[in-house]
Amino acid sequence: MELTFRWYGADDPVRLDYIRQIPGMRGIVSAVYDVPVGESWSRERIRGLKETVEAHGLRLAVIESVPVHEDIKLGLAGRDRYIDNYVATLRNLAAEGIRTVCYNVMPVFDWTRSKLDHVLPDGSTTLIYEDDVIQQMDPASGTLRLPGWDTSYLDGEAGRLFERYRSIGEEQYWENIAYFVQRVMPEAAELGIRMAVHPDDPPWPIFGLPRILGREEQFARYLSLFDHPAHGMCFCTGSLGSDSANDLPQMIRQFGSMGRIHFVHARNVRVTGCRSFQETAHLSSSGSVDMTAVMRALADIGYTGPLRSDHGRMIWGEQGRPGYGLYDRALGAVYLNGIWEAVTKCSEASRASHSAK
Numbered sequence: 001m002e003l004t005f006r007w008y009g010a011d012d013p014v015r016l017d018y019i020r021q022i023p024g025m026r027g028i029v030s031a032v033y034d035v036p037v038g039e040s041w042s043r044e045r046i047r048g049l050k051e052t053v054e055a056h057g058l059r060l061a062v063i064e065s066v067p068v069h070e071d072i073k074l075g076l077a078g079r080d081r082y083i084d085n086y087v088a089t090l091r092n093l094a095a096e097g098i099r100t101v102c103y104n105v106m107p108v109f110d111w112t113r114s115k116l117d118h119v120l121p122d123g124s125t126t127l128i129y130e131d132d133v134i135q136q137m138d139p140a141s142g143t144l145r146l147p148g149w150d151t152s153y154l155d156g157e158a159g160r161l162f163e164r165y166r167s168i169g170e171e172q173y174w175e176n177i178a179y180f181v182q183r184v185m186p187e188a189a190e191l192g193i194r195m196a197v198h199p200d201d202p203p204w205p206i207f208g209l210p211r212i213l214g215r216e217e218q219f220a221r222y223l224s225l226f227d228h229p230a231h232g233m234c235f236c237t238g239s240l241g242s243d244s245a246n247d248l249p250q251m252i253r254q255f256g257s258m259g260r261i262h263f264v265h266a267r268n269v270r271v272t273g274c275r276s277f278q279e280t281a282h283l284s285s286s287g288s289v290d291m292t293a294v295m296r297a298l299a300d301i302g303y304t305g306p307l308r309s310d311h312g313r314m315i316w317g318e319q320g321r322p323g324y325g326l327y328d329r330a331l332g333a334v335y336l337n338g339i340w341e342a343v344t345k346c347s348e349a350s351r352a353s354h355s356a357k
Contacts, residue, residue: 027061256301267310282332
């Protein structure tokens, strides 16, 4: 397992030289953030990012993410141009030695929360999702902005997108995404790139938009669209763990045995009600996700890919990007690395004992 850390570039208040000081930290997860969605990334921009990371003694391990343009998701006439640009970006990434790309197929926006600074009993603040609050929001108005959403939309464009999605049912959305998968994944396979699709966050439809990747059977269907190891998933314990019906260790063993888990986001959430949850410290006892069981399952499948401690609380007075401060993510990384050392050494000791008999 390669321990990694999300970094948002030169404007990120969390500096690379601080990240390097986290014990066991080896890789960086980042992207080229100022290229418009749908346009291709140049080799020069990719190389510049890579060189910046390497100058701090770290490796650019994962690109997260190369966004999928809305015309592709909507199945509009312009989708082929955007798919061609997507493939061009993958070719440039491969030319610079990048082998893992995370992306998602959520329509209009990325992860969604109802509050970004909920105060926990210990005084730290965290991200929460309350279904009753979300139901009162109107993102189609264009006035709602949350981290994780594509803020590049011009005034009124979000509303127009919602109008277009009203005419698309879930099966039509599956068809549109399948078109993208069947065009892009053969190219990724030829380039030696592992594509890791992120689950929907939260893992259920919201605002009347189709969301298709929140449950085990949905991932099985998605991965069957192109039956090749290059076409895989980012296993996010927070997104998938927000739905108590998901058995995370079982899912890891199922998809991991197929060689289809290429990246792991490890964070904990406490389910607080029907379609409601709050993010917590990474400790198993803090939330609803048994992190030891998750890490044991990853060890059982022989996982050797990148893993990052995902969304952290704001602790010790830190101010910054919600969910992406330094301190709690660093604590989470060290905690996860400790579990990993324990479960892998126990497995090694067990094998040695059996061999000696």
